Amino acid sequence: MGCCDVPGLMPLEDAQQKLLAGIQPVTDTLTLPIADAVGYVLAEDIRSPLNVPPFDNSAMDGYAVRRDEVMANQPLPIAGRSMAGSPFDEPWPSNTCVRIMTGAQIPSGCDAVIMQENATVSDAGVTFNETELKANQNIRPIGDDIRQGDLALAKGTRLTARDIPMIATLGMATVMVLRKPIVAFFSTGDELQPLGNELAAGQIYDSNRYGIKALIEQFGCEPLDLGIIPDNPKQLTATFMHAQQAADVVLTSGGVSVGEADYTKDILGQLGEINFWKLAIKPGKPFAFGTLPNAWFCGLPGNPVSAFITCYVLVQPLLAKLAGHTQWQPPITIPAITRSGFKKSPGRTDYQRAIYYIENGQFVVESTGNQSSGAFRSMSLANCFVVLERERGRVEAGETVNIELFNASISA
Template identity: 40%
Template sequence: MMSVCDHPDLISVESALAILLADVSASKTRENVNVMEADGRVLADDVFSPMAHPPADNSAMDGYALRGKDLGVQQWFRISQRILAGDMATEELEPGCCARIMTGAAIPPGADTVVMQENAETNDAGWVGFSKLPKIGDNVRLRGEEINQDDVVLKGGRRLRPADLGLLAGVGIAEVSVKPRLKVALIATGDELCQPGTPLPDGHIYESNRYTLIPMLKRLGCDVVDMGLVEDELDALRTAFVQADQQADLVVTTGGVSVGEADFCRTVLDELGSIDLWRLAIKPGKPFAFGSLPDSRYVGLPGNPVSAMVTFHQLVVPLIQAMEGETRENQLVLKATLDQPVRKRPGRMDFQRGQVYVSEAGELRVRPHKRQGSSLLTTVSQSNAYLLLPRDGGSQEAETQVSVLMFDRLLN
């Protein structure tokens, strides 16, 4: 492992991420799951379609199927057959005739166009005329126009979404091969912390990091081992680390990772595995730890709640995605105009929080949160985006454009 403990400069987020991901490989094991249970799972392999979709030419709406070459030749058509969705359309459509047809029903042989029923007028003799004529081929879904047989439906490494499950079901796939869920153990440390719902002694605060990180881990599809709040005592921490290492692929702690701090987490990691303490060029969240235990990887987050969330979101999430075999998508960065000035000192990339909105004039604007403290979870709860302020940049005046990164499903 590359050691950066004594590096005199702050490490950029990009460099830290490159080190984190340098030797990561996803598990080669896989498991088969029912598509109905596959939401949020990562596909192990490409999925190929066993059929064309749609499987046959069919009507895109309720109306009348006819031969396109008959349009303009005659005004009235005899209704020679009726076809419902699910019916077999085997009868050849004769010239000058049409078929009453429902949405999704197979187009009869010889027909290639559907006139919507809103443009049709029938008479008692079983004939129909049209007030508006379509173009040849209108309102017909062609066989295989969405997916051909043997096409790649979804690529391996994709985290499945609800629409993906419907797509798989639509081509008859009932089971898929996915990567196993990553097991992540979470340990919160800090003698000043108390469990919510218990009396709060003077000088203490309620522990909140587990309440933000565990839902984020679950949204990533991880199996979470909640080790709870562990006191800053050597034997207690050693026991917690050993148990976490035995149960998890990744162990995450919050608190006690400030560079130079004489904390027991570092002592235990030095005993059981290895640890690097980094000073990141990121605000909030400068302290960050990374290492290994006998059977798992280790990540140590700062204790301040916003710092923990930002470093988790920007560094640990990509690590988890790599360990799960997920193909990471590029983050969508937009430009927005500042409602008010923002203060910043050069030296660290600043992930300030704010509310992005569209003005009445249609302009994308951002309203920075009034306060940006690393302990203030209101700055995340009341925001929908990061303001990405470059490492070497300084303060920005109102009405200037800044880069914004919209919160994703883990933060919203």
């Protein structure tokens, strides 16, 4: 045990390794129209069935020429036109040019295109202000973007809006993808009320399910919302049994602490197996991970910020691996100079909500304020986490810290 290890708390790095150790990606596949495939993970490599572009084409509106025929003050008559979708395919007389538009097919024999801004048209033809021409000037050659047989997208890529037009350029109307993992989730606690209900004394609104649902969707999975379950062992057990039959992962918030009404951990121990419980992370110490007969289980803390951060930090890579998203990368970490102090005691890796900006080319960062695990406004204001190492204590203004930029799941 290290000098700053807290007895009974698993280091975050160990928990992250254990979370991923037994996860195998889903194998069920779907064939979807590309218009419906955003957010799904490719089940196979996509190799280009053709060259893109499929023919030499013009990068400019202008004139197709043969370079050795272009001379200063010597007009070239226009022999015809090559338009996008309507190429010039007639015999091309020598000492003439062809009017050509962007994207149009290059006439046979052409070795340069002169942009129209460098041309003057008269009754005698076209005179060019530019006569020193490079070979294939303003010509996009066949396969300039993708060659036939090239790997366009690798298996395990999660498709984004950037990928769909590229697939369409290959003439592919459908793709084979992995089905999205199903994540059943619910909140526990007699104090929780759904939105729209009046709050009685001691009650609060259930905010966790809304954040968890949004994260599950952003992680590329299908959410299954089972609502709010009261602190009743029999009802909780029935909900667990239903959830683990309907989903690949069961995700709960609340009930994994040490209070008298925190039953989730006990029920998990009866129905399945607890792999670990209690982590050296702040916020989010009472995080549980285990297995049910037919599903994985992650138990998030009940406090809103704790639930959100542990879902982002711990559940996100698990779901990425389960979804087969082999291209997933952890959020980017960058050193930054603090413009405010950060309270910290050694013993737990601390994710503090913060705002970074760039000042004279240097990343700087300051706290968003209240770092309580129940204060969600500071999360809403943030654009990064300041990640303070387990052994580190209080940080003063002017020190260097590591910041973790939010990835697309919470910044898009």
